[in-house]
Amino acid sequence: MNTMTCLLTGKEVDYQDHENYVSYSLNIADNEVDIFICRKCKKKISIDEKYHHIIEGLIANNKWPERCEIVSESCNLPSKLPNGETIVLPSYLQTADYPKTPKDKIENLFFYLFKHQTYDGEVFRIDTSLSNFLLKNYFQNVQEADFYIRGLEEKELITSNRKNLVYPNRAMNIEITHSGLNKAIELMEEGDKSNKCFIAMSFNPATKDTREAIRKALKDTGYEAIIIDEQTIDSDKTINDEIIASLKRCKFCIADFSFHSNGVYFESGFALGQGKKVIYTCSKEEFGKAHFDIKPLQHIIYESPEQLTKDLINKIEAYIN
Known part of the structure; x- marks a missing residue:
């Protein structure tokens, strides 16, 4: 076992040497994450030490991926880890979820x-x-x-x-x-501290089971589902007004692209523009029809309502809570 200075925290860590990367684990506030650093990028990545406690805070608050590959902005071929996430540093910290002001x-x-x-x-x-x-x-x-x-x-x-x-x-x-x-x-x-989640999805009757699967996952993780066709809209408001107001009140958004409603594209995009996290889902049989600009996004691809509920619970616990 070799020792190196962790690029993320500035602390000494024991690491393992591999052909294309080095790996080690960090345990902060009883939360453990596995770090893989691209060997070609290792000398290119420079994190100001003022961010060390921020990264530790993200790990402590379960806001850092449990398994991730760290690459530089100039890396040409980041390799996506199985069940992991590729993080481009230092730009990742600009959008990371932590108090900045x-x-x-x-x-x-x-x-x-x-x-x-x-x-x-x-x-x-x-x-x-x-x-x-x-x-x-x-x-x-x-x-x-x-x-x-x-x-x-x-x-x-x-x-x-x-x-x-x-x-x-x-x-x-x-x-x-x-x-x-x-x-x-x-x-x-x-919104930021709320227990509400906006669900963007098609109103197609065929999505009834999907709707209930998402609602169950939210209930089991302590969140309230906000679905626009279930809301009582004041007479002086348009449905677009209510959509925007509801999105602002919610902590995050779940966007299901099954049946590819244009509204889902708008609502998930608006949520991102507001700085909110979006969890993308789509049924396996519908995913092949998805628009090219959302296909690269990490989706929960499901084959049954039960699988969707289970995968959503895991995603919410890891990504939102």
Whole structure:
């Protein structure tokens, strides 16, 4: 076993040498990912160390593929791994799902704290010095964590005993305020933190079983299905208005291309334009008729509703949660 500096985290790792790539595993916050780095690209890939904690945070939050091949932007022949994903660095980090602005960071921290209470008004304990806490919130250090904790107090979204602590003890008591509860509701309605998923699919009666299979997968993973033909639309709105408003309220989109409805192309494209994740599905018998520009996208190709439900649950757990 050889040792090298991990391109993603800057830490020393044991790696295995192969003909066309090197491989190693990373275990961060009890989440393990397998990394394969193209040998030809190894010296071309350069990640600024300011992104090391971001990548660790993505792994800690299950937002990094469990198995991936890392290549450079100039790589001509990336080899797609079985059951894996090809990641082009450093451009991948521009679209990765993590808080990129101070507003994003403070909202991410607040929602993290909000999910820790088991009932409204509970006083719970958080240790801001623990690596798991820092990684889950994409903080570089305790000082940055304390800065954002203080920001939540200034906004009166939480109360804490932070001021009474003697450094280096950073285990503090937190309580979500009434204003905080209202803020949590607001965030859940905005889309990014919501428990809603927009389903883009044909209204063809033949898709009834597919619809129920998708709905079951969402229910089993804790999400509510939003299907536009099941919504009550106000008299002053057009169906297009409702589609756009619903997409904005949802966390992600499932686009089923069976029967190739033009609306599915529009809705999935709009979701991508909003920065939302899209899971693509299509029945095996229909996939051959798909338009050329969506065929290269990674689809769940299914032969039965039961398979679709199972594969969707796995995809949501790995890609969304």
